[in-house]
Amino acid sequence: MKKNCVCGVTALLVFGVLCAAEAVADEMTVAPAAFITSPASSLAWTGFYIGGNGGFGWSSSSVSYRPNDAAAQAGTCGGVGKGKCIPSAGYSTVGALAGGQVGFNRQINSVWLTGVEADYQWANLTGQDVSPFHLGNVANTNMIADLSIKSFGTARVRMGALLANPFLLYGTAGLAYGQVGETLNAQSTGSGSLSSGGFSYKCIVGGSPCFSGASSGTLVGWTVGGGGEFALTSNLTFKAEILYVDLGIPKETVVAQTTLTKTSPSSFTASLSAVGFVVARGGLNFRF
DSSP, X not given: OHHHHHHHHHHXXXXXXXXXXXXXXXXXXXXXXXXXXXXXXXXXXXXXXXXXXXXXXXXEEEEEEEEOSHHHHHHTTTOGGGOOOOOOEEEEEEEEEEEEEEEEEEEOSSSEEEEEEEEEEEEEEEEEEEEEEEOTTSOEEEEEEEEEEEEEEEEEEEEEXXXXXXXXXXXXXXXXXXXXXXXXXXXXXXOEEEEETTEEEEEOTTSSOSEEEEEEEEEEEEEEEEEEEEESSSSEEEEEEEEEEEOOOOEEEEEESSOOTXXXXXXXXXXXXXXXXXXXXXXXXXXX
């Protein structure tokens, strides 16, 4: 029964489309030249375009910690007061993104196309790692690392093939940059202090973090990927692509917030893995 209904509806739709096409042909035997546009199947791709896009980004990241002085070493890997090394750990960074792009295509022949494209994305990619350890002479402590990517952009070359015009399949690569922020805080469940080699730290329950650090800045790297673009009309195209963006390896110093008298603040260096993430997005381009 369902099959017969589907066949009947399909037949009616086909009949309706054929009747509509015949009516348009009868009415427009001589159409005004101003209303004639090239069909998408014979689209010429050369020219400028502008558009918008949206999608998601995600990555797997990790962070490791290295003591910078005698007090930091003694209170962790040195084993003083049951101290333990701060463990390395992995975490995910995910979020949505949206932005725009502008570019230029040059169609070399009926098959090959090259061009350039630049884009800028507003993003909300965030991730957090919690590394538990025992801080010497204090108590159980958590080193909390937060990473955020608030925006990024790329400037790329594209090389593509018109497998079946109006469908373009392309690869792309180029420069990438992004606004990356990191914050790190060591929160302890107890109070205590340690001094060694002219450096010290002091933790107070309910007070500020034992150690803290933060930075925000623009990192520069590279990107590579590929995608497809389909001409919906002679001026409007739909694109879908996947990029891998690598913004390099950031480092942050986590410094003791309170110290003992006549000593310098103890600290750790936090080394994050490369800020690399995958972008999957779709968008529309308007060709001039």
